[in-house]
Amino acid sequence: MPETRTWQVRWQSVHRSARATARTAVRTARTAVDAAQQAWRATPRHTQQTWRLTAVSAATGLAVAIAAVAAAGPWDSGQRTAERAEAAVMDGASGEHHAADPDRAPSAPPVLPALGGPATGAAGRGAAPVPTNAGLADALDPLLKDPALGPLRTASVIDVTAGREVFGADQGEAATPASTVKLATAVAALSTRGPDHRIDTTVVMAGKDRIVLVGGGDPTLTARAPRRSDEEQPANLRTLADATARALHRRHLTKVGLGYDTSAYTGPVEHPIGPNENIAPVTPLMLDEARLDDSEHGPAPRETDPARATADTFADLLHERGITVDGDPTATGAPKGDRLAAVHSLPLSSLVERMLTYSDNDIAEALARQAALASRQPASFDGAAKAVRTALAHLHLPLSGAVFADGSGLDRSDKVSAALLSRLLLEAAAPDHPALRPVVTGLPVAAFTGTLSNRYTGQSAGAGAVRAKTGTLTGVNTLAGTVVDADGRLLVFSFMTSGTTDAQGAQRALDNLASAVANCGCR
Numbered sequence: 001m002p003e004t005r006t007w008q009v010r011w012q013s014v015h016r017s018a019r020a021t022a023r024t025a026v027r028t029a030r031t032a033v034d035a036a037q038q039a040w041r042a043t044p045r046h047t048q049q050t051w052r053l054t055a056v057s058a059a060t061g062l063a064v065a066i067a068a069v070a071a072a073g074p075w076d077s078g079q080r081t082a083e084r085a086e087a088a089v090m091d092g093a094s095g096e097h098h099a100a101d102p103d104r105a106p107s108a109p110p111v112l113p114a115l116g117g118p119a120t121g122a123a124g125r126g127a128a129p130v131p132t133n134a135g136l137a138d139a140l141d142p143l144l145k146d147p148a149l150g151p152l153r154t155a156s157v158i159d160v161t162a163g164r165e166v167f168g169a170d171q172g173e174a175a176t177p178a179s180t181v182k183l184a185t186a187v188a189a190l191s192t193r194g195p196d197h198r199i200d201t202t203v204v205m206a207g208k209d210r211i212v213l214v215g216g217g218d219p220t221l222t223a224r225a226p227r228r229s230d231e232e233q234p235a236n237l238r239t240l241a242d243a244t245a246r247a248l249h250r251r252h253l254t255k256v257g258l259g260y261d262t263s264a265y266t267g268p269v270e271h272p273i274g275p276n277e278n279i280a281p282v283t284p285l286m287l288d289e290a291r292l293d294d295s296e297h298g299p300a301p302r303e304t305d306p307a308r309a310t311a312d313t314f315a316d317l318l319h320e321r322g323i324t325v326d327g328d329p330t331a332t333g334a335p336k337g338d339r340l341a342a343v344h345s346l347p348l349s350s351l352v353e354r355m356l357t358y359s360d361n362d363i364a365e366a367l368a369r370q371a372a373l374a375s376r377q378p379a380s381f382d383g384a385a386k387a388v389r390t391a392l393a394h395l396h397l398p399l400s401g402a403v404f405a406d407g408s409g410l411d412r413s414d415k416v417s418a419a420l421l422s423r424l425l426l427e428a429a430a431p432d433h434p435a436l437r438p439v440v441t442g443l444p445v446a447a448f449t450g451t452l453s454n455r456y457t458g459q460s461a462g463a464g465a466v467r468a469k470t471g472t473l474t475g476v477n478t479l480a481g482t483v484v485d486a487d488g489r490l491l492v493f494s495f496m497t498s499g500t501t502d503a504q505g506a507q508r509a510l511d512n513l514a515s516a517v518a519n520c521g522c523r
Contacts (some may be wrong), residue, residue, distance in 0.1 A: 002030070003008025009498065012063065013310060015203075022179040023358075027233075028237055034110050036117030039095070041512060046363075047297065058430060059383075060238040061363035063455055068429060073408065079348045080208065080245070082115060086413050087089070089294075092141040092182065095236070097487040101189075102302060106444075106446075108342055109365055109520070110399070111389055120261070128168065128485075128487040128488040128489040129160070129487050129489070129521065130159055130161075130162060130486075130487060130523075131166050131167075131491070131522035131523060132166065132522060132523050133166055133167060133487060135168055135520070135521070135522030135523050136520070136522045137166035137167060138159060138522070139222045139420055139516045139517070139520045139522055140155065140157075140167060140169075140516060140517070141169075141302060143509065143513050143516055144169055144513070145511050146512070148475075148500065148502050148505030148506050148508065148509045148511040149477075149497040149500065149506055149509050149510075149519065150175070150339065150475065150497045150498045150499030150500040150506070151498070151499045151500075152170075152172040152175055152478075152496070152498040152499055153169065153170070153171070153496060153497050154169055154175060154424070154494075154495070154497075155167065155168065155169040155170075155171060155493070155494065155496070155498045155513070156168050156171035156418040156419045156421070156493065156494050157422065157492070157493045157517060158170075158423070158425075158426050158491065158492050159489065159490075159492055159515075160426060160429050160430075160490040160492060162426050162491065162492060163430075163522075164454070165419075165422070165425060167449050168419070168490070169418075170418075171416060171417060171418045171419040171422075171494075172398070172401075172417050172419050173289050173401070173418075173419050174402060174403070174415040174416060175415065175417070175418075175476075175496045176412055176414060176415060176476045176498055177409055177414055177415070177416045177417070177421065177476075177478055177479070177496065178241040178414075178470055178471030178473045178476045178477055179359050179408065179409040179451065179469065179471040179472065179478075180205050180409065180416075180421055180469050180470070180471035180478045180479075180494070180496075181404065181406075181408070181409040181414045181416060181471075181479045182355055182356060182364050182407070182408065182409060182469060183356075183421060183424045183425065183439060183469055183480060184350045184365050184388055184392060184404060184416065184420070184424060185355075185367050185368050185371070185388060185407040186356060186367065186368075186409075186428075186436075186439045187356065187391065187392065187395070187424050187427065187428065187436055187439060187441070188368070188371040188378035188387060188388040188391035188392060189348060189352065189367040189368070189370050189371045190265055190348060190349070190352060190435050190438065190439070191345070191391050191394070191395065191435065191436065192248075192370070192371045192372045192374035192375055192387065193348050193350075193370050193371065194435060195348055195349035195350045195435050195437075195438060196347050196348070196349070197347065197370070198219050198344040198345050198346070198347055198348070198359060199216045199218040199235075199345040199348075200216045200218075200342050200343070200344055200345075201213075201214070201216050201218055201221055201237075201240060201285070201342065201343050201345075201371065202214045202337065202339055202340075202341065202342040203217060203234055203240060203243075203244045203247075203339070203340045203342070204213050204333075204334050204336075204337070204338055204339050204343045205267055205338040205339060205340060205490075206259060206332070206334060206335050207242065207257075208258040209255065209256050209257065209326075210256055210258070210259065210341060211244065211248075211256050211258055211259070212258075212259040212260065212261050212332060212334040212335075213258065213260045213285065213311055213314050213329075214260075214261040214262065214264075214334045215261065215264060215283065215284035215285025215286070215307060215310070216264055216284055216345075216369060217258070217261050217265065217284040217366050217369055217373075217379070218284075218352065218431045219280075219286055219347040219362040219363055219365075219366045220235070220236075220288075220289075220346065220354075220363065221233040221234065221235050221236075221237060221285075221286065221287055221288075221310075221343070221345070222234050222236055222287060222288050222441070222451075223236065223237040223238060223287050223313050224236075224288065225237075225238075228384060230390050232350075232489035233343050233344060233346075234345065234346055235343035235344055235346075236312055236343065236372045237287060237310070237313060237317060237343075239319060239343050239428065240314070240319065240341055240342070240343045241318055241321055242343040243316060243340070243341035243342075243343075243472050244287070244318065244323070244340050245318060245321035245322060246341075247340040247341055248323055248324070248340070249323075252321060253323075253402065254322060254324060255323070255325075255326055256318075256323060256324075256325065256326065257322040257325070257326050257327060258314070258318075258325045258326075258327075258329040258330075259311075259329060259330050259331065259334070259383050260285060260307055260308070260309060260310070260311035260314075260329055260330075260331060260332070261285075261331075261332060261333055261334040262282040262283050262285050262307045262311070262331065263285045263333055263334075264285050264369075264373070264377045264379055265282065265283060265379045266367060266379060266380045266383070266426035267378060267379075267382060268282075268380070268381065268387065269281040269282055269283055270282070271365070271406065271408075271410060271411070272381070272405070272406070272410075272411050273410050273411065275302075275304070277299045277300055277302060278300055278379025279302075279362060279363060279365070279408065279410060280300070280302040280303065280362055280412075280496070281303075281305070281306055282302065282362075282366075282369075282381075282451045283306050283364075284369075285305070285306065285307040285310050285311075286306035286307065286362075287308055287309065287310045287313060288305070288363040288453060289302075289304075290302045290303040290306035290309070290362075291358075293351060302459055303350075304400060306508050307331070307410075308331070311329035312328075312329060314329070315328075315329055330419070331469055334460075337415065347372070348367070348438075349365060349437075349438040350438075351363055351366075351440050352367065352438040352439065352442055353441060354442070355367060355442070355443030356439065356442035356443055356444070356450075356452035356469055357442050357443070357444050357449060358450055358451065359450070359451050359469075361408040361409075361410060361468065363491060364386075364407040364409070365407045365408055366373070366407075367407060368384035368385075368387070368388060368406070368407025368408075369383075369384050369407075370405075371384060371387040371388055371391055372386070372387040374387070375387040375390060375391070376522045380405055380406070383407060384404070384407055385403075385404040385406075386405075388404045388407070389402065392420075392424075395427055395429065396428075397420055397423050398401070398417060398423060398426065399420065400417065400420045401415055401417060402415060402416050402417070402418075402420060403415040403416075403488070404451055409473075410474075412471075412473065418428075418480075418495070418496050419494075420495040421478075421480040421494035421496075422480065422494040424439070424480075425439070425440070425480060425481065425482060425492035425494070426492050428440045429482065429490070429492060440467070442471070442515065443468055443469055443481050444465070444467065444468065445464060445467050446462045446463050446464060446465065446466035446468065446511075447462075447463035448464060450464075451469075452466070452467075452470065455470075455507065455511055456511055456515065459520055461515045461516075461518045461519035462483075462511060462515030462518050464481045464520055465483055465484050465518040466481060466511075466514045466515065467481045467483070468480060468483075468493075468514060469480050469481055470507075472507070474499050474503075475499055475500050475501070475509055476497075476499055476500070477496075477497050477503065477506040477510055478494070478495065478497070478510070479493075479494070479495050479510040479511070479513070479514060480492075480494035481493065481514070481516050483518045484518065485517055485518060485519075485520055485521060485522065486519055486520055486521045486523075487520070489521075493513075493517060494515060495510050495514070497509075497510070
């Protein structure tokens with residue numbers, strides 16, 4: 001488990017104090033010289049983006065034709081493991097990537113047959129043969145005995161077209177899932193909110209000369225300059241400041257008080273693991289996941305009060321646009337109505353893809369709370385847990401022994417079974433649940449993207465054919481995803497182990513299991 005470091009907490013405090021002093025000095029100087037109003041920046045035009053449904057058909061024999069994808073894979077579940085070390089080598093940066101660029105969560109490459117339909121290229125009838133229980137057992141049972149795995153070893157493999165489990169090993173036993181619990185978070189958020197839902201960050205009037213910045217729960221809100229790209233980008237605080245300044249000028253207001261509202265969430269702000277460089281305090285108002293540096297991937301010190309820091313930045317942006325903020329921003333409740341301006345997050349489908357590809361803990365906790373808000377539960381750890389469980393129960397998924405203590409998998413109290421993980425993936429691949437398709441399209445591709453970009457590099461059978469969510473905590477390793485077998489049959493799988501002492505060895509053992517399925521017709 002990641003641990004809070006004394007130097008980090010002290011550094012955050014000193015850094016925050018320095019920033020606050022600098023802001024005060026800048027505002028005083030600006031007021032003294034009555035700086036000229038800068039030109040308003042035109043609001044960038046956001047391109048409508050719809051979520052992707054399914055991967056295109058693959059040729060028989062898995063003729064994988066994947067274009068080279070820029071490697072960008074953060075560590076999984078925010079853990080200080082070999083995965084994180086490998087990710088640091090990949091791009092030398094850190095953090096979830098919030099702008100649309102070559103590192104964005106990719107669409108599914110052409111390595112999967114059409115989800116829910118017959119696999120192509122099989123002899124005779126255009127449908128690949130179904131693997132048998134005995135055939136898969138012959139391939140997988142010896143690999144489950146790998147000494148690198150812990151004493152608890154569970155597995156589940158399901159044929160997508162038939163919707164039938166074709167291999168299982170203690171698949172009903174609940175175990176710590178680590179980051180694979182994000183699959184449950186994703187399914188719950190998509191099934192309650194829908195893939196096209198967007199999270200708003202707004203500004204409302206609160207009296208004749210006071211405004212309130214209202215957080216809606218978008219952790220990808222940014223204040224960084226937009227990147228040059230044809231793709232839709234995350235909501236930008238600069239855009240919100242542009243629109244707010246225009247609205248205030250129309251009302252002949254150039255000086256206002258500023259408050260900020262975080263009432264969308266309730267309950268504890270800190271994750272149960274405590275202050276940590278791998279997850280920010282869970283608040284509905286933050287910028288760039290509350291990072292204190294310019295990183296975009298990997299570990300980074302975080303703001304201790306992300307909402308206040310966001311409000312401070314918003315005040316600075318307003319001043320640049322000719323609006324003076326009277327005094328310091330203060331926490332307050334926002335009145336209903338009289339909205340001045342708003343920006344909207346990327347659609348939920350894109351957020352889900354980003355969360356799964358990069359194993360983003362901050363997005364995961366935000367999506368869990370979106371499920372809670374949609375289910376009329378408190379947007380807290382407890383409320384999110386109830387909402388996730390209720391959403392999965394509505395899909396008639398196997399929840400025996402399941403515990404959802406958080407949305408990210410950082411909490412060791414989380415418990416799910418291998419059967420539940422594979423069924424989550426089956427639902428996402430099912431033709432009658434298209435709203436859940438981002439769960440499949442967001443999975444990292446073995447040896448190519450996200451948290452799998454540095455795995456499977458020496459395994460030709462698994463590379464490109466396996467798409468899977470990884471999960472790593474100290475002593476816990478999981479892998480759950482989709483794979484096309486040697487006959488062209490699409491399968492979903494989950495492999496879980498606990499009590500491991502060699503993280504890299506356990507990862508290799510899980511990768512070998514998935515590769516064995518990819519390399520096997522198993523009839």
